[in-house]
Amino acid sequence: MLDRLAFSGVRFSYGDQPILHDFDIHVGKGEFISLIGPSGIGKSTLFQLVAGLLHPQLGTITLNGAPMEKRLGMVGYMPQRDALLPWRTVVENAALPLEIHGVAKKEAQAKVRLELPRYGLSEWADAYPSELSGGMRQRVSFLRALLSGTDLMLLDEPFSSLDGITRMEMQEWLMEMWQETGSTMLMITHDIDEAILLADRVIVLTGKPIEKPVELVVNLERPRTTAFRNRAEFLSLREEIWELLRKNVAKQSSGREA
Numbered sequence: 001m002l003d004r005l006a007f008s009g010v011r012f013s014y015g016d017q018p019i020l021h022d023f024d025i026h027v028g029k030g031e032f033i034s035l036i037g038p039s040g041i042g043k044s045t046l047f048q049l050v051a052g053l054l055h056p057q058l059g060t061i062t063l064n065g066a067p068m069e070k071r072l073g074m075v076g077y078m079p080q081r082d083a084l085l086p087w088r089t090v091v092e093n094a095a096l097p098l099e100i101h102g103v104a105k106k107e108a109q110a111k112v113r114l115e116l117p118r119y120g121l122s123e124w125a126d127a128y129p130s131e132l133s134g135g136m137r138q139r140v141s142f143l144r145a146l147l148s149g150t151d152l153m154l155l156d157e158p159f160s161s162l163d164g165i166t167r168m169e170m171q172e173w174l175m176e177m178w179q180e181t182g183s184t185m186l187m188i189t190h191d192i193d194e195a196i197l198l199a200d201r202v203i204v205l206t207g208k209p210i211e212k213p214v215e216l217v218v219n220l221e222r223p224r225t226t227a228f229r230n231r232a233e234f235l236s237l238r239e240e241i242w243e244l245l246r247k248n249v250a251k252q253s254s255g256r257e258a
């Protein structure tokens with residue numbers, strides 16, 4: 001089967017600061033991939049390359065096996081903070097990508113209203129972002145990204161601004177949405193437990209430039225709940241990822257001292 005997304009031999013640098021060197025990843029259709037790595041390693045740069053906002057200096061990025069120059073609009077993007085427009089209601093915010101694609105306003109908003117129940121937002125259709133909780137705002141943001149008409153979603157630390165309890169609720173909710181929609185998801189997170197709980201594979205990004213990402217398969221059945229965190233397989237994966245990250249941080253700080 002064709003990869004939904006593939007990086008082959010990708011090289012990218014900002015001036016003389018190398019970020020990726022001969023970088024390969026392959027993401028299958030419908031997979032959930034978590035990307036984890038230390039701050040500043042290049043995770044957001046990776047997303048900008050996927051979205052076509054940046055271009056590799058060498059190598060290729062393909063969607064469904066085809067190299068695409070213009071990928072903007074072919075991926076849905078959910079940022080760390082919801083970036084909802086404060087002067088638009090829930091329905092008006094979520095309908096935005098449909099309107100941009102030329103769907104008439106009335107029709108776009110009717111489509112959004114049909115979706116709201118499974119986002120737990122039926123009662124909030126005409127509310128403004130300032131009236132919503134953080135979790136609700138992120139659900140609107142997710143719906144908006146999904147309505148951009150693609151099944152390839154980039155989630156950039158989607159729950160980092162939420163409190164611990166809401167974050168756990170949202171993780172379970174996202175797993176349900178992923179299973180319902182069959183979307184392909186790439187999620188950046190700094191949270192090892194979140195990375196494992198949600199993903200089929202965790203890709204650990206280390207090194208400067210990032211060269212050979214370490215990929216760990218999460219062999220836990222689905223559906224999963226946050227209680228899976230206590231399982232022996234989960235704990236051993238967590239230890240393995242932490243070891244990889246710790247080694248890398250230690251290497252970087254000894255490099256700085258040298």
Ligand SMILES: Nc1ncnc2c1ncn2[C@@H]1O[C@H](COP(=O)(O)OP(=O)(O)OP(=O)(O)O)[C@@H](O)[C@H]1O
Nearest residue numbers: 014015017019037038039040041042043044045046
């Ligand atoms: N437009 C740019 N021009 C020059 N350097 C940049 C640019 N954007 C990012 N960088 C640098 O590239 C490196 C990787 O940045 P990036 O934001 O991709 O990392 P990150 O892993 O997403 O970081 P964080 O986890 O802190 O969000 C950093 O050292 C950053 O300072």
